[in-house]
Amino acid sequence: MPKGPKMPRFNLNWLYAIIIVILAYFFFTGGGNIGKQSSTEASYSDFKQFVSHGYASKVVVNKSESSLKMYVKAEHVRQVFHTGAKQVGVNPYVNVNFGSVDQVEKFLDAQQAQKHFNGNLEYEVSHNGFLDILLSLAPTIFFIAIWIFIIRRMSGGFGGGGSAGGSSIFNVGKSKAQEYGKDNSHDITFKDVAGQEGAKQEVQEIVEFLKNPKKYTDLGGKIPKGALLVGPPGTGKTLLAKAVAGEAGVPFFSMSGSDFVEMFVGVGASRVRDLFNKAKAKAPSIIFIDEIDAVGRARSNHPGMGGNDERENTLNALLTEMDGFGTNSGVIILAATNRVDMLDKALLRAGRFDREIHVELPDLNERKAIFKVHLRPVKIDKDLDIELLARQTPGFSGADIANVCNEAALIAARADKKAVTQQDFLAAVDRIIGGLEKKTKVMTADEKKAIAYHEAGHATISWFCQYANPLVKVTIVPRGRALGAAWYLPEERQITTKEAMLDEICALLGGRAAEDVFLGRISTGAMNDLERSTKAAYSMVAYAGMSDALPNLCYYNQDQYSFTKPYSDTTARLIDEEVQKMISEQYVRAKKLLEKYSEGHNALAQLLIDREVIFAEDVERIFGKRQWASRSEELLSSDDETKTADISVSVPEGNPQADDVITDTTPKDA
Incomplete structure (x- = not known):
């Protein structure tokens, strides 16, 4: 049989629309009149x-509204309304x-005495019960409508994508974790994780334990409760977690530490x-918490010093769930952070995070x-x-290398x-480390000469210092915020x-x-150099114990809530003196x-x-072969392409930091 026309599905909004139309009709018609009547306005x-002429059949007075209705006799309608x-x-x-x-x-x-009006005089009270009730309830109805509107608008903002059955403001305490399983797992596997x-x-x-637990339990082993991925940004911590989600074949719950934080009290816990x-309902399963330092930061020993009770309550709930009186059999927690020093000690203990997996910057083979x-x-x-590219990028993370490949394609x-x-x-x-070349930047001849002498000074000193990083390239072309730069290939020690x-x-x-010796004046071009050399000297004296006056002492204080220096004012003065002495000695040595x-x-x-x-071979042509050839220089010299290519070498710290001054990209040592 042919199907009839498709009828539209009933929607509750239709009922709302009908009710609104009826209410509007009653409101604008004063309750509505069933019969067809005509009326007109007239002055007193x-x-x-009209009454004195005998047109009125009756008069109805409304005292509350100070108005009346004069009903007109049928035979006098034309005199009043000028129509039939x-x-x-x-x-x-x-x-x-x-x-x-x-x-x-x-x-x-x-008028009645004069026989002009023989009708009735009546009185009425103006009221519309339904309309009066509606008007009295109007504010309440208005606020209810606003509340329903807010709930519907907020329904997508609470509850998270992983929770079933929709979400609303009443689901604000539900987890926002995204769940991955066999049907919706990531395509990333361990083959996509290099190094x-x-x-x-x-x-x-951990993945193998979930797939084949009997192999370990037969020997008395227990499944680890948690693993913490620690390392600098961009080294692949989240990528490892995605690979686990793609390989594990068990429910995987992914959530960020900031997802626990909310404006409502008690929501995080x-x-x-x-x-x-x-996770327990679907065990064995894995929970991954990215950037756990957002919720796992160490609790303050001074609650009166601005402690956040809501954050601490969330952390307490996390500690209890990970290892409390309850059981978490079959649930493994993975977490990632690059600020492990800020995490609470109770969170890091064995039984919560049994393993601390360090994801460090890749070495030469890993970069390859x-x-x-x-x-x-x-x-x-x-x-x-590819091997040359790996040599040119020491200190680069996996994310940096991905950026290099993308930038090269562009x-x-x-x-x-x-x-x-x-x-x-x-x-x-070159583009990633130093920024975009600015060949159109206008410089005077004196400025160009000052920059050239400055950068040549870096190149000369590094050539004759045994442990200085080997030079690769020197440029006075403005790049980024730097007016010039010397590029080195740092040893990976x-x-x-x-x-x-x-x-x-x-x-x-x-x-x-070089500016002081050959130009007889100094400039702001060395600002970045002075900053880095001063920091290096302070770290040698105060942290590494490499000072003659303060040997074998370290004043590094890991307590982030300490408001006092771990040394006296006398020692602070001595540290300043030692740093000044060290900088002065090296400056004299450079001169x-x-x-x-x-020459x-x-x-x-x-x-x-x-x-x-200019490149390293140009410096070698002027000064002769460097006396202390490092392994990096041997690697560079072993490849003939490095003699002619526009070689640029990375710096572990990233882009030069300077404001309109001459900088170099000499890397700091760890």
Whole structure:
């Protein structure tokens, strides 16, 4: 049988619309009149005239409104309404406002005596019960409507995407965790996580335990309750968690630490309990809390010093759920943070987080593997040397390397290339570290000369200091906020010596010393150099115990709530004196080296003025081969491409920080 027309589905909003229309009708018609009636307005003088002429059939007075209705006889309709009786309908009347009821009554009595009015005088009370009730309830109805509107608007803002059954303001205490399972898991697996082999092995073991727990329980082992991923930003902590979600094959609840924080009191603790209840119901399962320092920050020992009770209540609820009287059998907690020093000690103890997995910056081989992962979707040139790129990016995190690959692709596309070449990648590294080149920036000849002598001073000092990082490139082309920069290839060493740190300070001061020796004046160009060298000297004296006057002492205070220095004023004065002495000695040393090799320095500065960019081979041509060839220099010299390519080397700290001053990108030591 052919189907009939599709009828629209009933919607409750239709009923609301009908009710509103009916109410509006009653409101605007004063309760409504069933019969068809006509009325007109008239003045009190006209009313008196109509009555005296005998037009009125009856008069109805409304005292509360000081008005009356004069009903007109059928035979006199035309005199009053100037139309026929059929057009005005049944019982037409005239509305009249009056001043005094007594005057109306006296007037009608007189007209009755004169036989002009023989109708009835009636009185009515004006009221519309339904309308009166509606008007009295109008404020309440208005606020209820506003409340319903707010609830509907807020329904998408509370409760989170992972909770079932919709959400509203009444679900504000529900967890916002997103749940991933077999049906909606991430496509990311451990194959997409390059480097970090140690961290990957740790989390892989957790996944294997969930898949095959009998292998471990037969030997008496217990499933770890929690693992904390710790490391600098961009090293892949969240990526590891996504890989766990893709590999585990069990329910995975993902949530950020900030999702527990809300303006309502008690919401954070409620969300913690709801999250763990959901995870327990689907055990074995995994809970991942990203940026846990937002909720797990150490509780204050001074509650009167601005402590946040709501945050501490949320933390207490988290501590209880992770390891309290209740049982969390089959629930593993993964968390990530780059500020582990701020976390509460009770949160870090065994039984809550049994493992602390360090996700550090990748080394040379790990960077090579990370490049291979991020180069998969990029159309690269067949001659691209990935090993060289890995050498050019010490201190880069996985996120930085991903940014390099993307930036290189954009640079190649801008030049209408069919593939991304090695030169594009080297330009991308330059762009990320130093910023965009500003070749159009106007500089005077004196400024250009000062910058050239400054950067040549850095290059000269680093060439003749044994432990200074090997030089790769020097440029006086403005880039970002820096007017010039010297690029180095830092050694990837785990510890550093006093001699190495002093050589680095000396190299930092080389720019200011060159201005002083060869130009006879100093400028603000060394501001960034002075800042970094001063910080390095203070860390040597106050933290590393490398001072002659304060040997083997460390004044580092990890207590973030301490308001006192861990040393006396006398010691503070001694620290200042030692730092000043150390800086002065290295500055004098830099000046002596520059005076000794003044001829080579001046040639180097003139070459910079002429070419704007020089490389390590140019410095070697002037000063001869460097006496202390490092492993990094040997790696660079082993590749013929490094002699001609526009080489740029990364700095662990990132972009130079300077305001319209000459800077260099000499890295700090850890």
